[in-house]
Amino acid sequence: MIHFKNVTKIYDNITALRNISFSIEKGEYVFVTGPSGAGKSTLLKLIYLAEKPDEGIISIAGYSTDTLKDRAIPYLRRNIGVVFQDFKLLENKNVYDNIAIALRIRGVGEREIRERVHEALKLVNLRHKADSLPSALSGGEQQRVTIARAIVGEPTVLLADEPTGNLDADNAAGIMKIFREINARGTTILFATHNRDLYKNTGCRVIKLDSGNIVYDDLE
Amino acid sequence: MFYSAKVALKSLWFYRWINLLSVLTIATGLFIYGVVLFSLYNLERATQRVPEKFTITVFLKNRTTEKQIQRLVDSLSRERIISRVKYISKEQALEELKDSLADAAYVLEGLDENPLFPSLEIKLNEDAFDKKETELFIKRLKGLEIVEDVFYGEDIFSTIKSLYQNFRVVALTLIVLFSVAVVFVCYSTVKILFFRRKEEIEIYKLLGATKGFIRGPFIFEGTFIGILGGLLASGALYTIFSVLKGFGNPEIPLMRTLELNPIIMVIVPVSGMVLGFIGSIIALGRLKY
Structure with a gap:
């Protein structure tokens, strides 16, 4: 599903990732961990091609960075759902439209959009907030909207970059439960966090980064 | 879309x-x-539409016979772009000149013969006016053997x-x-x-x-x-x-x-x-x- 082969990423003479290689199979739930600046966010950005590798090859869901044309990037991204720490919600659109936009981009008809958005809202338990603006929601609710938007397009891979970073323990637990449900449906998940409590005793695979190197890659 | x-x-x-x-x-x-x-x-x-406001004056050669003039008038009257053709003999032209000079008619005294040409005054048909056709028509007139010159205000027109x-x-x-x-x-x-x-x-x-x-x-x-x-x-x-x-x-x-x-x-x-x-x-x- 995801293959990194000798990937290096350098920002202004600072090596964010150094010659890393790993593979993630379909349906896996993988935690990417490590201290701040270890390269977790860079790794995720390379997967959804917000950044391109300086060296090495990344292949995701049949797309390979060495052959991928710029105009194909949007189609790759439609296979990937991303949950951002800072939510990245459209402030002038309500919850429904924030989620629906992911499907409108794909050219899905409004009737189907209505059904799928309501299903996604049901999963994140926010059906009653469909008409609210993001500014009227709590941090936990906003993060759940982001998750609904990320999964509504039925991506094969879901990336989460510190999704519980701004949330209290209860909200974080709620979000983790949603991620487990999504994974149970067969979606591959890469969850970046520096919080060990989130993956402790889960039995999931953990990739630990430090200064751009993989220092641990095994089950928790 | x-x-x-x-x-x-x-x-x-x-x-x-x-x-x-x-x-x-x-x-x-x-x-x-x-x-x-x-x-x-x-x-x-x-x-x-400017040229339609002008009268075309066709100066005929002095030796032109009555018969030739009549033939030309008849043929011109059949033209689509012409509404009226008026013949002015050289005598009529001289009379008109004298009238228009009025008090200064003495300038014509001492002339042994009439220096003016007989002419045709042509009025264009406003409804059937066509600039190109008029220009071609004038060109055709100029080419006629009995025509001395054609005046139709071309300076004003070209300006x-x-x-x-x-x-x-x-x-x-x-x-x-x-x-x-x-x-x-x-x-x-x-x-x-x-x-x-x-x-x-x-x-x-x-x-x-x-x-x-x-x-x-x-x-x-x-x-x-x-x-x-x-x-x-x-x-x-x-x-x-x-x-x-x-x-x-x-x-x-x-x-x-x-x-x-x-x-x-x-x-x-x-x-x-x-x-x-x-x-x-x-x-x-x-x-x-």
Whole structure:
């Protein structure tokens, strides 16, 4: 599903990732961990091609960075759902439209959009907030909207970059439960966090980064 | 496509003050554009019909016989573009000259013989007037054996013609200048709107939006702004023309001959649409995403 082969990423003479290689199979739930600046966010950005590798090859869901044309990037991204720490919600659109936009981009008809958005809202338990603006929601609710938007397009891979970073323990637990449900449906998940409590005793695979190197890659 | 148009219409309303300002600026430019087209059209019409106001005088050679003159008059009377042919003998011409000189008739004293030529005065048919046909007709007349010369006010005609040609150059320059100005206004508006929605666009990109999906609404918006500016300009042109025509009809004879061609009323908004589209394409073409 995801293959990194000798990937290096350098920002202004600072090596964010150094010659890393790993593979993630379909349906896996993988935690990417490590201290701040270890390269977790860079790794995720390379997967959804917000950044391109300086060296090495990344292949995701049949797309390979060495052959991928710029105009194909949007189609790759439609296979990937991303949950951002800072939510990245459209402030002038309500919850429904924030989620629906992911499907409108794909050219899905409004009737189907209505059904799928309501299903996604049901999963994140926010059906009653469909008409609210993001500014009227709590941090936990906003993060759940982001998750609904990320999964509504039925991506094969879901990336989460510190999704519980701004949330209290209860909200974080709620979000983790949603991620487990999504994974149970067969979606591959890469969850970046520096919080060990989130993956402790889960039995999931953990990739630990430090200064751009993989220092641990095994089950928790 | 439908979604892009819907988003564009929403954005037109959401950023209504910026858009209104752009529409008014474009309308001003396109109004001048329309005035230039209107002037060009009416001047062309006037130039086309100028020669019909002239009487063509055909000077015949002194040796021309009555029979030849009669044959020519008969043949000219059958011409579609001629309404009247009048023969003036050299004696009649001399009498007319004497009458017109009146008190200064002494200048003609001492002339042994009549120096004037017999002539034909030809009045053109206004309803069947055709500039090209008239020019060809005059050329044909000049080629006749019994014709000495033809006078039809060609100096005045060529002056008006050259004035019209000069005005055409000025008009085309103005049209190009105002087109560039309208493109620039649309370009700036779309660029401002694009930057205002940059954060939103970044999110769309991360969600997998194609360039077409991102650009579509902006292209529609620029085009809509152009059309609205054009419609406003056309409306203003029509209103001002109607008001002037209504007030000016009895006093200014010029107003009677002026005409606002409906095609101009269509050209202006269509130009606005095309120029708005071009402005948007240029604005987005230079933006990276």
